[in-house]
Amino acid sequence: MGFGSSSLMWFRKGIRIHDNPALEYASQSCSHLYPLFIIDPHYMKPDPNAFSPGSSRAGLNRINFLLQSLNDLDINIKKIGSRLLIVKGDPYEVLIRCLKQWNIGKLCFEYDTDPYYQALDIKIKDYALKTGIEVFSPVSHTLFNPTDIIQKNGGKPPLSYQSFVKLAGEPPSPLSTRYSSLPPVGHLGNCDISEVPTIKDLGYGDAKLEEFSPFKGGESEALKRLEECMKDKNWVANFEKPKGNPSAFLKPATTILSPYLKFGCLSSRYFYQRIQDVYKILPKHTSPPVSLLGQLLWRDFFYTAAFGTPNFDRMKGNRICKQIPWKDDDKLLEAWRDAKTGFPWIDAIMVQLRQWGWMHHLARHSVACFLTRGDLFVHWEKGRDVFDRLLIDSDWAINNGNWMWLSCSSFFYQYNRIYSPTTFGKKYDPNGDYIRHFLPVLKDMPKAYIYEPWTAPPSIQAKANCIIGKDYPMPVVSHDSASKECKRKMGEAYALNKTLNGLVSEDDLKNLR
């Protein structure tokens, strides 16, 4: 055991061939290469009690995106003489079984900073060490190695973007390996290998495919989308995130590469290099934090903060998170989640989330602010969970980081600056086309009332075939009074946090004396 000449390439994220250091190393000096993906019930087991179709952790859109990505990988590695091996089951048990059955000498997988994989990888590396299997687990999901940045910062993650950028420097270049062939897959033993399953094979029944996200998973699609974006060099060079239109849905204002980065269908280092190539041609370009390159740095910023902060995904026990007495109100949460707040701008965004699994960054800002410190004062963790399930780009570090940001729990503290659920969207889309598209019940509401339909006289509501309170809900709160109340509570909570912090350090001082 452990001295075989075969390699196992374990795909988790990093579902790609380009710039994949683990795959490159796995394919060197081996007699056989086993490319494996494990269908993990932790993420994939259907949950009939969840609020939308899918598993307990992921909505069907994201599961479908993953299956498409796996299919694409399978097709692409078949072209170079290999195939993707799919096994269902607990990842630790499956992996150990495969290592034994295939007499693996070298195990390669991308390093993953998510707590779930951190815990799993300790067990796996421990097993490999005991049995003499070589492990190669490089950092290639992010531009930088979060451990290096934390070390450079004296053991703590930088908590401001500017300090992160100062420390980061330039990321490693992507690999340029091109494979004409991969080593053959060896004897499969009895490891219960299957082809890439369909949604139906996974037990999700006959899901309605037409409701699925318009974005197709996979490395081929990711590279195509990247090419399309990079073709318009002026757009790349002049990209300024805050100037993007969150209501643009026919031609969205940003790249929509996030789901491909999430699953690693696209390498962030390759993306970075392609932007730099454009900047070389057009040296007058925008800069971080607002530039396109700056967006990739935001991604690494949150990865580093998340990796270096215990309990990053919760308020309690999280040293960088303000302690705020959020309301526990399931009715308000459900109204928000199910696009029934009565504020068309908010509800249209939540419908886009459900149908597409993606919305523009400022649209995410609007609904996250509304749920938490803007209007409903519901806990950011509850909103995070809804995003976590429904986004196709759902990412542990980025999602938690941004929810803390938007709820003024960490990173950003100007709680008096609230997105209006009635006027913010109007600036970009005065006619309300975005609302009409995602909330067809309001499609005939005149422009003057589309953002506040409850103010339309009854005759206008009747003419638009949309009676407010019957066909579309009345607002769940009055924005003016709710936002004032939220600011008051945030002020109190901030004052208390200050006192608590003060007391803690005083006590610490006393103990030292």
Ligand code: FAD
């Ligand atoms: P582009 O503007 O084209 O940016 C390119 C890439 O940069 C993105 O694909 C993404 O990887 C990265 N990026 C851009 N903005 C950010 C940001 N603010 N923070 C970190 N990385 C960024 N993004 C996720 O990928 N997964 C999430 O789970 C997620 N949850 C969010 C939750 C909230 C409450 C908010 C406000 C934002 C969240 N974001 C999340 C960040 C951001 O909205 C998306 O990354 C972005 O909208 C994706 O679209 P794009 O690929 O077209 O972005």
